[in-house]
Amino acid sequence: MLPISLHDIQQARACLETVAVRTPILPYGGTVRRNNSLWLKAESLQRTGSFKFRGAYNAISGLPEEERRRGVITYSSGNHGQAVACAAHLLGIRAVVVMPEDAIAVKVELTRRWGATIEFAGLTSLDRQARALALVEEHGYAVIPPFDDRRIIAGQGTAGLEILEQQPDVEAVVVPVGGGGLISGISSAIKALRPDVRVIGVEPEGGADAKASLETGTLVTLGHVETIADGLRTSRIGDLNFATIRQCVDEIVAVPDEEILQTVGALANEARLVVEPSGAVATAAVLFDRTGLSGQTVVAVISGGNVDPARLRACLSEPALALT
């Protein structure tokens, strides 16, 4: 019995139908090792630039009327915060996003743009959580967590339904893993409908907690995480996510930062996509042959495109990938 059912995901799909972008699956025109046919599911083109919009909108739109009136809160300065702000805006609901005092100006601006109220609290995630809980206590806001949540996972799973429809020949789906929400949703959808399709997770080498957890069979918390892929700097995946990954994910592999950065450059040049480092890890695993797939039809999920312009500039100076 899976934590998230196909029915949950299909309901999320009905809810997202008219608001989420049905992101394209694009043939990768560049060279790919081992003769794989590589397709890209470009969630970087989703609203607010990442898959996070799917889960956030599904979670918020399902709140009972009374909770909707009070508003929602989250504590993420990244893609989830933007997604919550945008989803709440579209639904006409008040949103509060708690950010660290040293949050980057552009991320504050992108979240504020959707009309969210920004609350600054300390520098650590504990500071932010404490402030969020105090605000919940005071105002009765509904908390929208980033990944360890059924409604969030069901929302992300809608990308899995689309993959099967858009590329029915798919033999393996490769997915970035941070907190585990995206791969939990996608793998639940895929294993329910097409158990023959392999699902492979990818983490940066400097933060491979899900890989360690799947391999040891116990939920591992990393003491130290260091990677360029800022969206995947989670030290521990969620409980629901771990339960799902154990049942639905075939393998998790890790890629070094250097390969991630080269892949950001390759995706700009070969696929005309602006991708953030976290969003590029699944493609990197295929291009640098970390998955061992051979001659198969592979879909790599690009999870997000919110990259700092200076970082993207640097990646465009990387030498072109020469894979033969």
Add this chain to the structure above:
Amino acid sequence: MLPISLHDIQQARACLETVAVRTPILPYGGTVRRNNSLWLKAESLQRTGSFKFRGAYNAISGLPEEERRRGVITYSSGNHGQAVACAAHLLGIRAVVVMPEDAIAVKVELTRRWGATIEFAGLTSLDRQARALALVEEHGYAVIPPFDDRRIIAGQGTAGLEILEQQPDVEAVVVPVGGGGLISGISSAIKALRPDVRVIGVEPEGGADAKASLETGTLVTLGHVETIADGLRTSRIGDLNFATIRQCVDEIVAVPDEEILQTVGALANEARLVVEPSGAVATAAVLFDRTGLSGQTVVAVISGGNVDPARLRACLSEPALALT
């Protein structure tokens, strides 16, 4: 009576159905003047990185068996050359692309990648045409012209059908104009089905021959063309294209190079799309309010994404657009 009928375009669509990417229409999340709702038709995500694939594949696949056996030829070092090479490859047909002796290495490589034979001839377009004609004479290749051709225009028109389906609320479609193939196809499709939708062409200020032609009612050939938008450096649109534009295009506007470059940066940051300068002119016209549209639902066509990495790096250093 229009040169290209809706039926021609619908036939092209059937021909392209399983090979061309149905490129997404994406909501532009950034700020837009005059309260327009802006949507992007991202042909930069088409095979080979531009809309040119649609026309090239439609033209080549319609050749009689005997001509297909002999192969095809074109004389373009740019997006059309790549598109012809890729379409011929997919159809198992020999392709020859005539390029100038000083063609940029990366463009040669991108064309050769699809198995095309590259012939180098002189430095001018007359040199290339002469070499192409000699090769046609010798080998009986079928010539695939870049824009002044019914099959090419019908192929490009399939993007117009998609726009109407993907954004039925559209009130105005804004399209880059080079030789005029793309806007001829799109405007033919749109005026046949939805004559109430405005179609607006956009050229760079340094090469506004179509604007001059539409305004004077005679086909203007420019003596001098100078713009950063290398794909739109045509000095004269085609005859079929002029006949179509006169009947189906409401207005043509021009944008300066500086606004084009800022828009390339904005599209990377706000829409996570890698776009070449030529591909950005329609979006630039909306963002910089050259179209006069107000409060409308607008679709801007992004025609291509094959930008030199150094150019893209420079555009990412442009100050962020601040439109209020």
